[in-house]
Amino acid sequence: MSFRVLRAGMLSTLQDLGRYGYQKFGINVAGAMDQVSLRLANILVGNREGDGALEITLTGPTLEFNADALIALTGADLSPVIDGVKVKMNCPVAVKAGAVLKFGTCRKGCRCYLATAGGYEVPYVMQSKSTYLRGGFGGVQGRALKKGDLIDSGEPSAFGQQMLKMLLQKGAKSFRAAGWFIVPPHMSPRSLTQSIRITPGLQGDAFTDESMRDLVSKPFKITTSADRLGYRLEGPKITLKEPLEMISEIATCGTVQVPPDGNPIILMADHQSVAGYPKVAQVVAADISRIAQYRPGLQIRFEFVTIEEAEKFYFEQERFIENIRIAVKSKL
Numbered sequence: 001m002s003f004r005v006l007r008a009g010m011l012s013t014l015q016d017l018g019r020y021g022y023q024k025f026g027i028n029v030a031g032a033m034d035q036v037s038l039r040l041a042n043i044l045v046g047n048r049e050g051d052g053a054l055e056i057t058l059t060g061p062t063l064e065f066n067a068d069a070l071i072a073l074t075g076a077d078l079s080p081v082i083d084g085v086k087v088k089m090n091c092p093v094a095v096k097a098g099a100v101l102k103f104g105t106c107r108k109g110c111r112c113y114l115a116t117a118g119g120y121e122v123p124y125v126m127q128s129k130s131t132y133l134r135g136g137f138g139g140v141q142g143r144a145l146k147k148g149d150l151i152d153s154g155e156p157s158a159f160g161q162q163m164l165k166m167l168l169q170k171g172a173k174s175f176r177a178a179g180w181f182i183v184p185p186h187m188s189p190r191s192l193t194q195s196i197r198i199t200p201g202l203q204g205d206a207f208t209d210e211s212m213r214d215l216v217s218k219p220f221k222i223t224t225s226a227d228r229l230g231y232r233l234e235g236p237k238i239t240l241k242e243p244l245e246m247i248s249e250i251a252t253c254g255t256v257q258v259p260p261d262g263n264p265i266i267l268m269a270d271h272q273s274v275a276g277y278p279k280v281a282q283v284v285a286a287d288i289s290r291i292a293q294y295r296p297g298l299q300i301r302f303e304f305v306t307i308e309e310a311e312k313f314y315f316e317q318e319r320f321i322e323n324i325r326i327a328v329k330s331k332l
Helices: 035-045 158-169 209-217 285-292 307-329
Strands: 002-007 011-015 053-057 062-065 069-077 093-095 100-102 108-116 150-152 175-177 196-200 220-222 230-234 255-257 265-267 279-283 302-304
Touching: 035 053, 035 069, 035 108, 035 285, 035 307, 069 158, 093 158, 158 175, 196 285, 196 307, 209 279, 209 302, 279 285, 285 307
Parallel strands: 196 302
Antiparallel strands: 002 062, 002 150, 011 053, 053 108, 062 100, 069 093, 069 108, 093 175, 196 279, 220 230, 230 265, 255 265, 255 279
């Protein structure tokens, strides 16, 4: 199977779970912003959870399929239609050759993930297919999709082949979606309005008591400067007790650092390998995918939790994904 890009959209890149083991050389991890949605999309089509998928931001592309394919759409609702008919998300969808997938208005979230059975046939770069735009490598020639691109997929798993056959046997003009779907908790309306949970950062004690109170009692706006590198926030100024000179140290996804202007920055998937600004907080791992679905202009609030609570949230999320994996396998 392959599809041709008829229209590129705002920003669509191939991403997997990231490029690990190379930060000591200054190579960014990259990978999907919302890893939960990527993993779920791959599960739905019978891929390995870490296989590459298309990450689509805000405005989607238009894609023409040249062969029958099994796909799944997760994450943000960008009003997908196939040959003008609304297509269901969070379930396997059998698409017939010649069908055209389009996206419309962004109804919820920020990033949608399109997985296809067999994954995408692009070269591995340092053991990952993730696109790193600033470095210009990975994915499709190190860049976002553009009009005219032809993207091939690999050989579907036994599950993918059987699910595709089963759905097409039920009859379809352009596509046939499964009669069931999953409900990712991090994409619920309630989840997208809840506070982002954080633990104290490495330099948390260096900030004023007032700033630490403001951090969890007042809202912050995500600015238009937000991107895959980091989310710049506007709100109450987060200030140090006194000037602090630091040697650059390790940074990770979800680190909340504070530059001299006092406006926090949440580091995201394309974050640098080291950072020199003081770190006021760290977003818990279970909330990274939630943040990835926040659009510029929205407000967020923070809430401190303990390390033990953060671990509990992480294991709860992993149990949910494991249960989905088991449930999907039982659908054949």
